[in-house]
Amino acid sequence: MDKPGIQEIFSKFSDCPAISVKPVSQGLINTTFLLTDQDGKQFILQQVNREVFPEPLQLMQNIERALPLLSDTDYHALALYRTLGDELLFRDHHENYWRLLSYIPGSEAYDLPPELKIAERAGWLVGKFHSLLQTADPSEYHVVIPDFHSLQHRYRQFEEALQQAKEERLAKIKPLLGFITHTAAILQEYNSDELPVRLCHNDTKLNNMLFSKDEKEPLCLIDLDTLMPGYLHYDLGDALRTVVNTAAEDEQALENISFSKEHFTAFIEGLGQHPGFMTEEEKKEIANSVAYMPFLHGLRALTDYxxxxxxxxxxxxxxxxxxxxxxxxxxxxxxxxxxxxxGVVQRILG
Incomplete structure (x- = not known):
């Protein structure tokens, strides 16, 4: 969409005109813009992807319900802005839904941790997020994507994709089939049935965490679209796969991929600064989650391919x-x- 179109959408949320519109390339799902209004205030304007989120109002209701719980002196929660007509979303004439969020100046996110401190602070931030939400009743929140992190569900989708795929792409993935079947069976066996349902972020990769540019201190988690009932190991595994992996998730040179024991230990040390909110079963599941979540994401990417x-x-x-x-x-x-x-989890978390 061109700049005048974005400015017109912003006018549905604010009487103060937007004078600067910059596309934000980060993110695989929603279309995002950084706007600056006439008074110099900055905002994030996003088009919610309805292919992924068919009920955008439900995800906005989840976010609005959770934000008061995420208010704390050392957690910089995002703010939502309603339209001038007091709606959570604006629907344009193309049936696209738009929402306006606060922008946190002086913040940055990382695809990979630039230093060990970021790994420790990432663990602190995920722990802080869950300690603030531990009083939330998951039953009061919409499930915006059913079976989002269910390996059984994702495996069924993969099997269906195998039947529909073009021969050229199918041929390229056939060497992976043995590994996929074997690993899926292992991870299902490890999965515990004794985990409590919590209100979870469900997309806690490192680049969804904001840090201050100068001090590199954690500010908050962003991209709350998948905030819904889930299990703690989803969030811990998703965070750890991006903190502990030394390479990008689409790294083509597989020899560059390694598991950083130092970063894992640092993350758990940060997490351990919020004692008391995890059950013993959740602690035991952490080690499994670090394999479960990248495998699940890999299966989703292969299905999409x-x-x-x-x-x-x-x-x-x-x-x-x-x-x-x-x-x-x-x-x-x-x-x-x-x-x-x-061993690390037992030593640090008990």
Whole structure:
């Protein structure tokens, strides 16, 4: 959409005109813009992807309900702005839904931790987020994407994609089938049935965490679209896969992918600064989660590749395949480090 169109949408939220519009490229799902109004105040304007979120009002209601719980002196929660007509979303004439969020100046996010401190502070931030939300009743929140992190569900989708895929792409992934079947069986066996349902972020990768540019201190988690009932190990595993992996999730040179024991330990040390909110079963599940979540994401990327790249934005025809190979490799490394991770968790978290 062009600048005048974005300015027109912003006018539905504010009487003060937007004088600057900059696209924000980060993110695989929603279309995002950084706006500056005539008074110099900055905002994030986003178009919610209805292919992914068919009920955008429900996700906005979840966010609005949770934000008061996320208000604390050392947690810089985002703010939502309603339209001038007091609605959570603006629907344009193309049936697109838009929302306006606060922008936190002097903040930055990382795809990979630039230093060990970020790993420790990331653990602190995820722990802080969950300690603030531990009083939330998950039953009061909408499930915006059913079975979002269910491995059984994602495996069924993968099997369906195998039946529909074009022969060229199918041929490229056939060497992976043995690994996928074997690893899925292992991870299902490890999965515990004794975990409490919590209100979870469900997308806690490192680049959804904001840090102050100068002090590199944690500010808040962003991208709350998938805030809904879930399990703590979803959030811990998703964060750890991006903190502990030394390479990007679409790294093509698989030899560059490694498991950083130092970063894992630092993350758990940060997490341990919020004692008391985790059950013993949740602590035991941490080591499994570090393999579970990258494998799940790898399976989703491979499914999307087979379906013709309909879910994730891609910059090249093979990017989803590259994502899956990279994520599978890290899941394999994480499985090999289960004993190490269990030892660290026991030593730090008890």
């Amino acid at each position: 087979l379906m013709g790249d309909v879910y994730y934005k891609v910059n090249s025809p093979e990017q989803n395949l590259d994502r899956s190979l990279s994520l599978f490799r890290f899941a394999e490394l994480a499985l090999a480090e289960r004993s190490f991770m269990q």
